[in-house]
Every structure is written in structure tokens, then in C-alpha cells.
Amino acid sequence: MTENPELREPDLPRTMKVRQKALRTGWTTGSCASAAAKAAALLLRGEDLPGYVEVALPSGNRVTFKVEETVLDADRERARAVVVKDAGDDPDVTHGAHITADVSWRDEPGLDLDGGEGVGVVTKPGLGLEPGGPAINPVPRKMITHAVAEAVFDTSLDVEGTPDAAEITDPGTGRGLRVVISVPDGEVMARKTTNKRLGILGGISILGTTGIVRPFSTASWRASVEQAVSVMAAQDETTLVLCTGGRTEKGAMKMLPKLPDVCFVEVGDFTGAALRRAVEHGLRQVVFVGMAGKLTKLAAGVLMTHYTRSRVDTELLGRITTDMGGSAELAAEVARANTGRHAYELWEAAGVLGPCGRELCRRVGLVLERFAAEAAGTETSPIAAQVVLVDFTGERMIAMAGRMAR
Structure with missing residues (x-):
């Protein structure tokens, strides 16, 4: 059931390297x-x-x-x-x-x-x-x-x-x-x-x-993500909430109302950069909130998820379907899905969204912790990861898996 994909953090496309000036929205x-x-x-x-x-x-x-x-x-x-x-x-x-x-x-x-x-x-x-x-x-x-x-x-x-x-x-x-x-x-x-x-x-x-x-897909945006993590750590906060976009950030804030706003970072495509900075600052807990497509890329071991450098591996989602007891017909349909959202909708229609979503979250959590361990140079991760799958409004939690820091 557990997969250990190769961890990858592709470089930015050449045309998206940092420019020597502030970027305009x-x-x-x-x-x-x-x-x-x-x-x-x-x-x-x-x-x-x-x-x-x-x-x-x-x-x-x-x-x-x-x-x-x-x-x-x-x-x-x-x-x-x-x-x-x-x-x-x-x-x-x-x-x-x-x-x-x-x-x-x-x-x-x-x-x-x-x-x-x-x-x-x-x-x-x-x-x-x-x-x-x-x-x-x-x-x-x-x-x-x-x-x-x-x-x-x-x-x-x-x-x-x-x-x-x-x-x-x-x-x-x-x-x-x-x-x-x-x-x-x-x-x-x-x-x-x-x-x-x-x-x-x-x-x-x-x-x-x-x-x-906003120029998300640039080295400057990556730098802003790293800076946001550093600012959060400087406030003596230990729980970092990574959100893939504005909708997921809004939903995450509703899910975790006791955390101050500084804990929430709109990470875009730069999960690897954010985790590396979190390890440098000794953070202990990461909560990742995202939709099906981004979570699928992470579950496949891709830590820089820009569309030009990675794709949604729906075959992985087909294997999850099988592991969670879905029929061979459903698994094949999910593996052929057009998008991560399409796979999500197939799971939902078949009544297996809950268990398949939790397994997807679990696999993402393992990838995040493996990456953090490698960044720290340790065998075990210094950061505990929880992962939340939300619906396409970004506000409703569908599934969650992972562990809490002790």
C-alpha cells in the first residue's frame, strides 16, 4: 500500500528565473x-x-x-x-x-x-x-x-x-x-x-x-514563500500551515481559527522551498491544505509543482483506488481521468472519496516528512506532517491524515 516515490524538486523554467526588479502584479x-x-x-x-x-x-x-x-x-x-x-x-x-x-x-x-x-x-x-x-x-x-x-x-x-x-x-x-x-x-x-x-x-x-x-511561478515568489516562513518562525510559532492558493488559505483559516494569520503561507508551487526553510528554523509541525491535483503531484514525490515541470499522475490515483478496495473498473477509470478533479469526482460518485482521499493525504504526509528528513540530514523527520484534502471551494475538508508533533 505504501509507495516511496523518488523525491524531486525540478528547477524553474529558464524563462521564469528571477528578474532584477520588483515584480508587478x-x-x-x-x-x-x-x-x-x-x-x-x-x-x-x-x-x-x-x-x-x-x-x-x-x-x-x-x-x-x-x-x-x-x-x-x-x-x-x-x-x-x-x-x-x-x-x-x-x-x-x-x-x-x-x-x-x-x-x-x-x-x-x-x-x-x-x-x-x-x-x-x-x-x-x-x-x-x-x-x-x-x-x-x-x-x-x-x-x-x-x-x-x-x-x-x-x-x-x-x-x-x-x-x-x-x-x-x-x-x-x-x-x-x-x-x-x-x-x-x-x-x-x-x-x-x-x-x-x-x-x-x-x-x-x-x-x-x-x-x-500575482507572479507565483517565479524565483521571486519562491523567495517570498521562504521569507514568509522565516517571519512566522520569528514570532515563535511552531505550526506552519501551507496552502496552495487563496481559496485553500481562506478555508484553512476557518479550520484552524486559533492559529494567528502569520502561520498561514500561500505556498504556490514551492512546497520544497517552504519545507527546507521550516527545517532550518526548527519548526515542528506542518499542515498542508490542498486540492486533489496538487496533492497528487506531491504524493508522486514532486516538491516543485509548476505545471511545466510536473503532471498529475492519475495512474497513482488508480492504484490508490485499488488499495482502498475500489473495483478494477473504477480504478481503471480513475487512472484514465482527465484531471485530478475528474478523479476526485469519480471517487465521490462511487462513494469512496473518504477512504481514497485519506490515503492520498497519508501518502503526501510521508513524502513531506521524507523530504524534511533529507533536508535535515536525519533518518527521521524533525517535522510532523498533517495533510488535508479540501473540495474545490477550498473551504470544506474532505479528508485528513498524518501525525501531530509531540
């Missing part, structure tokens, strides 16, 4: 799409745009985007707006993309959101999106809905009170709106991503969970 395709959609909706309703539009991020903070281009059809039934994506200093293939929104009236009430040219179509399960639909992720969908609602109702809205799409209807005419997001040359951009392997065909995905692009 940028904006996600989701943020840009929401700004373009709001601009086009305002134009459609007769507003004179000053060239800039303000939208809300999921955090509630508001930011202003320059509107590069606007067009209103002669019959005033359709408007177009373009926002050029600035990805900051992240090595993002969509930097400079012209994120375009076409907004038109429709007789039915409510908001209809779709993808156009250059936005991929989902063809496989495991992405949290309906196959056959556009690759516009849930948070960007909500951001676009919120932005268009502000244009329709001519007011700023609290992000927590975003209306349902069905409620977005022009008060004066009773008509709804259709929003189509497109990205010229998006299909070409997508060739430099993993979209095709994931079953997203014909273009890029409209992504983002915070609305902000």
Missing part, C-alpha cells in the same frame, strides 16, 4: 472580461464612456480599467468593448490579449453569458464546467455578472449581493442581455497552454479566483 482574464462587459453594457444603455470603467474584484476592492475600444451598432442593439490584458510580470501567454465583450439586447429577461472566438470549449469532465460550454470559470462568471448588473441598475453593488443572472433585466424595457466574451488569437495563445490536454479546445480559458495575477 497584473489582472486576470476574468477581471478584464468583467470590465469589457460592463463597458459594453453601459454603452448599450446609452452611456457616454470616458475611456475607463470601474469593476469590483471578488475581495470587494474596486479597480479601474482602461477601455481600449468601443463600438455601438447603428441600431443600438449591440455594443462591443475591448480591454487589453496586463499580466504584470507574470510569464502569462495572454499578456496583451484583447479581451472583448459583445453585449446585445434579447427579448427574454436575464443575462445569457457565452464564449466566442478564441475562448475554449470544454470537452471533458473534471474541470468544474459543463462539457460543451465555454471555458469561463465560476469566479469570472460571477465577476462578469456583477459588472453587468452594475451597468444595468446604474449603481455599485456589494460583491456578496451579486444578483442571479436571471434577475439582470433592464428596468426600463424588461429586456435581458446576452454577453459574448471573445479573445482574438486566443486559439493561437492556447497552443502554449495545457488546455488541449485538459480537453479545452479552440481557445484560452477565462480564469481567475481573485481577479489579480
Whole structure:
């Protein structure tokens, strides 16, 4: 049942080495799409745009985007707006993309959101999106809905009170709106991503969970992770909570409310770097909180999990399925899964998510402790590791395994 994979910590891609300056944050395709959609909706309703539009991020903070281009059809039934994506200093293939929104009236009430040219179509399960639909992720969908609602109702809205799409209807005419997001040359951009392997065909995905692009995949981000661990240790805290992203960090804070915020580190791809620094500072407990994909990479022994340097080993998940008593048919289906999320969904549908999730967590914990022992130059790990698998909201704990420090 126990596997002892080779521990690997691949180097960063050459194009992502540290730059000799501070790195700028940028904006996600989701943020840009929401700004373009709001601009086009305002134009459609007769507003004179000053060239800039303000939208809300999921955090509630508001930011202003320059509107590069606007067009209103002669019959005033359709408007177009373009926002050029600035990805900051992240090595993002969509930097400079012209994120375009076409907004038109429709007789039915409510908001209809779709993808156009250059936005991929989902063809496989495991992405949290309906196959056959556009690759516009849930948070960007909500951001676009919120932005268009502000244009329709001519007011700023609290992000927590975003209306349902069905409620977005022009008060004066009773008509709804259709929003189509497109990205010229998006299909070409997508060739430099993993979209095709994931079953997203014909273009890029409209992504983002915070609305902000932070340069996670750089040596500077690795340095910031190491610094965060050092800061935590300087506060005489001994429990380090590593979270793979913003959603998992938010969920981890709810799970462990007694720990101060300084204990929580958004580790990104740099688990190995964080563990090495934790060993240097004599920390005794690590709690790793993540979703199925990242945990699978770690269980396979990969401590630097950037997508260009590792893949999700679904065959490992198939072996876990067998070890936990799953049928041969289920194990084979899991081994062929499109993504870690797809495997998770197969486990859930078969009623084995609990035991398989715990075994995945257990294997990750062993890898983390083996890595810590090697970093310390000892036979046994100086750090006890607990691992938590969360769902895809990042807030609900699905399984946990590992040991507590004594």
C-alpha cells in the first residue's frame, strides 16, 4: 500500500528565473472580461464612456480599467468593448490579449453569458464546467455578472449581493442581455497552454479566483514563500500551515481559527522551498491544505509543482483506488481521468472519496516528512506532517491524515 516515490524538486523554467526588479502584479482574464462587459453594457444603455470603467474584484476592492475600444451598432442593439490584458510580470501567454465583450439586447429577461472566438470549449469532465460550454470559470462568471448588473441598475453593488443572472433585466424595457466574451488569437495563445490536454479546445480559458495575477511561478515568489516562513518562525510559532492558493488559505483559516494569520503561507508551487526553510528554523509541525491535483503531484514525490515541470499522475490515483478496495473498473477509470478533479469526482460518485482521499493525504504526509528528513540530514523527520484534502471551494475538508508533533 505504501509507495516511496523518488523525491524531486525540478528547477524553474529558464524563462521564469528571477528578474532584477520588483515584480508587478497584473489582472486576470476574468477581471478584464468583467470590465469589457460592463463597458459594453453601459454603452448599450446609452452611456457616454470616458475611456475607463470601474469593476469590483471578488475581495470587494474596486479597480479601474482602461477601455481600449468601443463600438455601438447603428441600431443600438449591440455594443462591443475591448480591454487589453496586463499580466504584470507574470510569464502569462495572454499578456496583451484583447479581451472583448459583445453585449446585445434579447427579448427574454436575464443575462445569457457565452464564449466566442478564441475562448475554449470544454470537452471533458473534471474541470468544474459543463462539457460543451465555454471555458469561463465560476469566479469570472460571477465577476462578469456583477459588472453587468452594475451597468444595468446604474449603481455599485456589494460583491456578496451579486444578483442571479436571471434577475439582470433592464428596468426600463424588461429586456435581458446576452454577453459574448471573445479573445482574438486566443486559439493561437492556447497552443502554449495545457488546455488541449485538459480537453479545452479552440481557445484560452477565462480564469481567475481573485481577479489579480500575482507572479507565483517565479524565483521571486519562491523567495517570498521562504521569507514568509522565516517571519512566522520569528514570532515563535511552531505550526506552519501551507496552502496552495487563496481559496485553500481562506478555508484553512476557518479550520484552524486559533492559529494567528502569520502561520498561514500561500505556498504556490514551492512546497520544497517552504519545507527546507521550516527545517532550518526548527519548526515542528506542518499542515498542508490542498486540492486533489496538487496533492497528487506531491504524493508522486514532486516538491516543485509548476505545471511545466510536473503532471498529475492519475495512474497513482488508480492504484490508490485499488488499495482502498475500489473495483478494477473504477480504478481503471480513475487512472484514465482527465484531471485530478475528474478523479476526485469519480471517487465521490462511487462513494469512496473518504477512504481514497485519506490515503492520498497519508501518502503526501510521508513524502513531506521524507523530504524534511533529507533536508535535515536525519533518518527521521524533525517535522510532523498533517495533510488535508479540501473540495474545490477550498473551504470544506474532505479528508485528513498524518501525525501531530509531540
